[in-house]
Amino acid sequence: MAPLHRRLLLLLLALVAGLLLPRLGAASDAGALLAAKAALSDPAGALSAWRARSSGYPCRWPHVACAGNSIAGAVDAVTGLYLGGLFLAGGFPVALCSLRSLRHLDLSSNDLTGPLPACLAALPALETLNVASNNFSGELPAAYGGGFPSLAVLNLIQNFISGEFPGFLANVSALQELLLAYNSFSPSPLPDNLGNLAALRVLFLANCSLTGNIPPSVGKLKNLVNLDLSSNNLSGEIPPSIGNLSSLVQIELFSNQLSGRIPAGLGGLKKLQQLDISMNHISGEIPEDMFTAPSLESVHMYQNNLTGRLPATLATAASLTELMIFANQIEGPFPPEFGKNCPLESLDVSDNRMSGPIPATLCAAGKLTQLLLLNNKFERAIPAELGKCRSLMRVRLPYNRLSGTVPSEFWGLPHVYLLELRGNALSGNVDAAIGHAANLSYLIIDNNRFTGVLPTELGNLTKLVELSASNNSFSGTVPASVASLLDLFRLDLSNNSLSGEIPRGVGQLKNLTLLDLSDNHLNGSIPEELGVNHQMSSLDLSNNELSGEVPTQLQDLKLHDLNLSYNKLTGHIPFFFNSDQFRQSFLGNPGLCYGLCSSDGDSDSCRHARIQMAVSILTVAAGILLMSVAWFTYKYRSYNKRAAEVDIENSEWVLTSFHKVEFNERDIVNSLTENNLIGKGAAGMVYKAVVRPRGDTLAVKKLWASSTASKKINTFEAEVETLSKVRHKNIVKLFCCLTKEACRLLVYEFMPNGSLGDFLHSAKAGILDWPTRYKIAVDAAEGLSYLHHDCVPAIIHRDVKSNNILLDADFRAKVADFGVAKSIGDGPATMSVIAGSCGYIAPEYAYTIRVTEKSDVYSFGVVMLELVTGKSPMASDIGDKDLVAWASTNVEQNGAESVLDQKIAEQFKDEMCRVLKIAILCVKYLPNNRPSMRLVVKFLLDIKGENKPKAMKVAEAPFST
Structure with missing residues (x-):
């Protein structure tokens, strides 16, 4: 062939190749994508447009990116796949490994399972691999350590990756972000050669079971911006080489076992904004140079063993907004003029040994919202300048040595919801300006030296929940205006x-549970109206000058504590109080009579009462005598029936104890009276029992007799099986059970504040502030986490709801009612019936009876929605939707703030929105898209750095709606 013809032929072949090869490459990538689609479950139809020979094939397919656009029929290869949050399920689609031009792969927030394939490491162009928030398991392939020539971002957050920590990833030299937090690695040390990752900017290894020391080589990571090694078991000292990381913005080392001193040199980190080394065993003094870091905004060093004084450089920290150093052993005063030069917002130095005056400059920038100085030795007066700090919301100064009068304006700060001054030597009056404290919920000023009259302006505090002013020298009368405080709880x-x-x-205060007016000079009679308040559990009017009779209406109260001793009361003690439980409640009232009065009761009133009682008894006896023949048969049968149920004189009662008890069957069974009934539900009735010898209060559940329902779900066996073997501070304690024929009793610890549902959706609604609600959420989550992760086999509660979360006297929450609980082994449990309550039942019950602990997670997500929104799961004001649908729809259309409980949202929008995100994550439709309860606990605890911002913003991705 002639040279000219040969050259023309080669030119033609090159032209044909230029036109066909892109199409062949695109066709090859399309085939890989279609193979991947075939391997995945796609219940939402997110990949339905991926079809052979469709328009723009494949670069116009949704979620697909290519290097360029279609030009003259040529299509570039696939370079990006963005499949996050599409509800995809199945294993990793290995067909994606053939996408040789792929640079970005995002499979995050799906329901993918199984191991990650080794072939990913061979993709030559891959820069970003994000598979966070799935259920991938197994060990990472060793090939990852020798592959990934271009990988910059590796995000495996929140999976179930196991085995040794993959130290070989330190060989992936191009890495800029290494995000392995919240996986199931076995206890392992950090690799010594971690410093080889010279390009690394983000290192997020929280909760990876890391042990040993932080390697000094970390100081070689000159480009590192975020360092998060929190919630591990790291020990030893913080390496001084961290001071070499000039690009650092955030250091998160909290919740480890670190010890030794804080290294000097952190003040040289010009970009450092957040430092959190809390919850460790760090000791020694705070380095003098720490607060010279010019960008430092947030410092958390609480719960360590720090000593010495705060360094003088603290006063010059120009950017500081948060200082949290509570629970240490720091001494001495604040540096002079602390707060003058920084925009301070939150300060907590509680539980230290600090002294000196409170600096008048703390609120110089006008941004201080939280001031917590409790349990120190601060002295002198509260500065008048703080009375002008209108940004304050939370003030806790108890148990110091403060003295002098409280500034007038300080009483009336408009945004403060908690003002706690107890345990000082403060004097003077409560100023009438307190009427301007419109947001005040807690006024706690007991154990001081206050004098004067309580102002009537207290009645303006319509949000007040607690007023504690005991152990002072107040005079005058109890202001009648307190009757306006309809939310008052104590x-x-x-x-x-x-x-x-x-x-x-006072009797109109329907939410009042504690009323203590003892040790005053009150006179007159006890108001009958107090008997109307059925929430009252503690009433103490002792050591006063009250007169008249004890109102019979008080018998209607479900009192746990009653003390009317040492007054001038007369007449007959109401019948209900003639029991050993209340024997000490009426001492020092010589005019009072028990029963028919003893022979030494010789007062006129007592004799008169004795005569009246005798006449009454004779009259009633005559009536009974006339009626007795007519209903003798009925009475006889009733007697036999009752004897069959509660006869304790024989040996038929069987008491099985699970804790040491100091009571017997008689104490329990005698409490099963109508007057002691405190609740009734689907499983049975609950009574309050006060038992000897110490007067302990218990809750006794008497289960209904056998029925169709109880044959399907044996409540008694389920509760005994579960609670007899669990021990956790957030699980209600089962002391013992009593059985006799068809009668079954369960004896629990008594929870005086009842259920969370009662406080959210009854007349008590609005009493719980956000900090209390948040703590309840954490407590309940920890209880459920214990059931799911620490019990062997794991336990599914199956009826998680706000009514089954009980509150003790301090509003600590405990999970209760295990009547439908099930123990499960390695897999899901098969349920014969659907358990749970309307509005809380997980959607998978609609298509399967095999459920896992993720069903509890869904129900707890509904509880968190209740806490955040204040609405019940099936509230009438949310239309025909349940709470999950209502909240999800409104968040999507109107934003998160639109669903918050507006009664409490003003000061806590950020925290409430974060909990809302966790709740929405928990109520995902697919069970595997929900986090475990262990992760829910961690997410909740991460919120409470007193609203601290987390540097690893990528960690918030699992919360997205």
């Missing part, structure tokens, strides 16, 4: 010099 004015009568309006 009123304690004991040990003062108050006089006059008890305001009748």
